[in-house]
Amino acid sequence: MPSVMLRKREDGKLLFYVAKKDLEETIESLEFDSPEKWGGEVVLGDGSKYYFEPMEPAPKIPTTLQAKRLSEE
Amino acid sequence: MAAMTREETEALIQEVLEVYPEKAKKDRAKHLAVNDHSLEKANKCITSNRKSLPGVMTIRGCAYAGSKGVVWGPIKDMIHISHGPVGCGQYSRAGRRNYYVGTTGVNTFGTMNFTSDFTEKDIVFGGDKKLAKCIDEIETLFPLNKGISIQSECPIGLIGDDIEAVSKVKNKEYGKTIVPVRCEGFRGVSQSLGHHIANDAIRDWVLEKRDGDDSFPTTPYDVAVIGDYNIGGDAWASRTLLEEMGLRVVAQWSGDGTIAEIEKTPKVKLNLIHCYRSMNYIARHMEEKYSIPWIEYNFFGPTKIAESLRRIAEHFDDTIKEGAERVIARYKAEYDAVIAKYRPRLEGKKVMLYIGGLRPRHVIGAYEDLGMEVVGTGYEFAHNDDYDRTIKEMGNATLLYDDVTGYEFEEFVKKVQPDLVGSGIKEKYIFQKMGVPFRQMHSWDYSGPYHGYDGFAIFARDMDMTINNPCWKSFKAPWKTEAASEPVKAVA
Numbered sequence: 001m002p003s004v005m006l007r008k009r010e011d012g013k014l015l016f017y018v019a020k021k022d023l024e025e026t027i028e029s030l031e032f033d034s035p036e037k038w039g040g041e042v043v044l045g046d047g048s049k050y051y052f053e054p055m056e057p058a059p060k061i062p063t064t065l066q067a068k069r070l071s072e073e
Numbered sequence: 074m075a076a077m078t079r080e081e082t083e084a085l086i087q088e089v090l091e092v093y094p095e096k097a098k099k100d101r102a103k104h105l106a107v108n109d110h111s112l113e114k115a116n117k118c119i120t121s122n123r124k125s126l127p128g129v130m131t132i133r134g135c136a137y138a139g140s141k142g143v144v145w146g147p148i149k150d151m152i153h154i155s156h157g158p159v160g161c162g163q164y165s166r167a168g169r170r171n172y173y174v175g176t177t178g179v180n181t182f183g184t185m186n187f188t189s190d191f192t193e194k195d196i197v198f199g200g201d202k203k204l205a206k207c208i209d210e211i212e213t214l215f216p217l218n219k220g221i222s223i224q225s226e227c228p229i230g231l232i233g234d235d236i237e238a239v240s241k242v243k244n245k246e247y248g249k250t251i252v253p254v255r256c257e258g259f260r261g262v263s264q265s266l267g268h269h270i271a272n273d274a275i276r277d278w279v280l281e282k283r284d285g286d287d288s289f290p291t292t293p294y295d296v297a298v299i300g301d302y303n304i305g306g307d308a309w310a311s312r313t314l315l316e317e318m319g320l321r322v323v324a325q326w327s328g329d330g331t332i333a334e335i336e337k338t339p340k341v342k343l344n345l346i347h348c349y350r351s352m353n354y355i356a357r358h359m360e361e362k363y364s365i366p367w368i369e370y371n372f373f374g375p376t377k378i379a380e381s382l383r384r385i386a387e388h389f390d391d392t393i394k395e396g397a398e399r400v401i402a403r404y405k406a407e408y409d410a411v412i413a414k415y416r417p418r419l420e421g422k423k424v425m426l427y428i429g430g431l432r433p434r435h436v437i438g439a440y441e442d443l444g445m446e447v448v449g450t451g452y453e454f455a456h457n458d459d460y461d462r463t464i465k466e467m468g469n470a471t472l473l474y475d476d477v478t479g480y481e482f483e484e485f486v487k488k489v490q491p492d493l494v495g496s497g498i499k500e501k502y503i504f505q506k507m508g509v510p511f512r513q514m515h516s517w518d519y520s521g522p523y524h525g526y527d528g529f530a531i532f533a534r535d536m537d538m539t540i541n542n543p544c545w546k547s548f549k550a551p552w553k554t555e556a557a558s559e560p561v562k563a564v565a
Contacts, residue, residue, distance in 0.1 A: 005357055019269070019354065022122055022456040025114075046114065062361045 007062040079470040082107045104475040115460030130479030139267020140256030141224035147171040147327040149181040150219040155188040157226025162188040173329040220250035230257035252278040263454035272354035295341040300348030303328020305521015310528045318396030350430030372524040374439030375408040404526040415533040420444035422492035434463040
C-alpha cells in the first residue's frame with residue numbers, strides 16, 4: 001500500500017508520485033473520474049496498474065492517497 | 074575528435090566494465106548508459122539511487138552531509154549542532170561556501186562548527202544529558218540564535234538516544250525552535266536520503282509555526298526561492314533578477330536564509346525550485362497542504378535564464394510578463410558581450426561532468442551558450458526522475474554514468490579526452506595531474522556566483538581561464554616535446 005502523491009501537471013495530466021520508489025508517472029486512465037465518484041483502477045504511463053478505493057465526492061488535488069498495487073495478469 | 078557514435082560509446086562502456094568481476098560487472102552495467110532521445114523514461118536505460126558496490130571508490134556522501142551540509146547548514150541564524158563525534162562537523166565546516174550576511178558568532182553562525190564531541194563515555198552511557206548541556210551552553214554564549222537543529226551523526230541512531238525528548242524539553246524551557254533531525258550517516262545509500270529527512274524535519278517542526286497567523290502582509294507577487302544554497306553568492310544573483318521583474322522574494326531556502334523566512338514560506342504564491350533533487354519534497358508538501366504551485370527553473374546561462382524567467386512570469390499577470398521581457402532586454406547587451414568575447418575561445422570544446430543532483434543537467438545550457446558541448450554527464454545521488462529530465466537536455470549518444478566509480482571516471486576521461494572535466498574536489502587533482510583542465514563544480518572552485526546573468530559572465534571567464542591556461546602546454550618537459558611543434562597561436 002504505497003502512499004501516492006497526486007498532482008496536476010501543467011498540461012492537465014495527473015501525475016502519480018511515490019517518493020519511496022522514485023516513481024513519477026502520468027495517469028493514463030482512471031476507472032471513475034467524475035466530480036461525484038473518483039478512484040478505482042488506474043493505469044500508469046509505464047503500464048503498471050494501481051487501485052484507489054473509490055471516493056465520493058472526488059478529492060481535491062494535490063493530495064496524498066493510499067493505493068493498492070494490482071498484479072498484472 | 075568528432076562526437077562519438079552510439080556504437081563507440083557502447084563499446085567504451087563495455088571496455089571499461091571489462092576489469093570487474095562478473096557480479097560487479099553486472100551491477101555496474103546498469104548504471105552506465107548511452108543517452109537515447111527516443112526514450113521517455115530513464116528507468117529503461119539507467120538504474121539510479123542504489124547502494125554503491127563495496128570495494129569501488131564511490132564519490133558519494135552520507136545522509137548527515139545531505140541534511141547538515143546541504144539543507145540545514147546554510148540557515149544562518151540557527152545553530153546546527155553536529156551531534157556525535159567531532160570529526161563529521163569539523164571536516165565539513167565552512168567548505169561549501171554558502172555565503173550569508175551577518176556577524177558570525179553574534180547573530181549568524183554559518184561557518185562555525187558546533188558539536189557535542191562524543192567520547193567513549195557518551196557512547197556507553199548515552200549522550201542525551203550532554204546534548205541538553207550543549208543547548209544550555211549555546212543559549213548562554215549565543216543568545217541571539219533563533220533556533221537550534223540537532224544533526225545526528227551515526228552513533229546517535231546506533232545507541233538509541235532520544236534527541237526528540239531533549240528537544241521538546243529544551244523547547245519548553247527556552248521557547249525557541251529546536252529541531253531534532255534523524256539524519257544518521259548510515260541511512261540510505263547517499264546524501265539524497267539526508268535531503269529527504271531534512272525536508273521532513275522542516276515540515277514537521279518548522280513549517281506550520283505560522284499557520285493561522287495572518288499578520289504577515291502578503292502581495293500577489295510573493296515567491297520563495299527554494300533549493301538555492303547561495304554558493305559563492307548564487308542566490309543573490311538569482312534574487313536580483315526575480316526582484317527586477319517585479320516579484321517579491323519572501324524566502325530563500327536555504328542559502329542566506331533565516332528561520333523566519335522559512336516560517337513565512339507557506340504564505341507565498343509560487344515556489345521556485347532550483348535544486349529539484351534536494352527540495353522537491355517540501356515543495357510537494359506545500360502544494361498539497363497550502364495549495365502553493367511550484368515550478369522548476371534554471372538560472373545557468375542566458376538561454377535557460379530567459380526560458381525560466383518567461384515560464385515563471387506565466388504564473389503571474391501582465392506586469393510580471395512585461396517585467397520578465399524587460400529584464401531579458403536589459404541584460405542582453407551584457408551577455409551578448411560575454412558570449413562574443415569567450416565563445417571564439419571556447420567553441421567546440423568538450424566537457425564531461427560528474428556532480429551532485431542538479432548541475433549535471435542544469436549547467437548544460439550555459440556550456441552550450443558558450444559553444445561548448447557536454448559529452449558525458451552523471452550524478453552522484455540522482456533518482457530516476459532526474460535522469461528523466463537529463464535525457465532531454467543531453468545530446469544523443471552521449472555518455473551517462475550514475476554513481477560513477479573513481480576507476481570508471483578516469484577511464485572514461487582517458488578515452489573520451491574532454492577539454493574540461495567538471496566535478497568535485499576529490500577528482501580535481503587526479504585529473505589535473507593527468508593533464509586535463511578541471512573545474513570544481515560543487516563550490517565553483519572558490520569562484521562564483523554562476524547563477525543569473527552576472528554569474529554567467531563569471532562562469533564564462535572561469536571556463537576560459539581554466540581551458541586556455543598556458544600551463545596545460547607546459548605539461549611535457551621541453552626536451553621531450555617534438556621539435557616541430559605547432560607555432561604558438563596568439564590569444565584573441
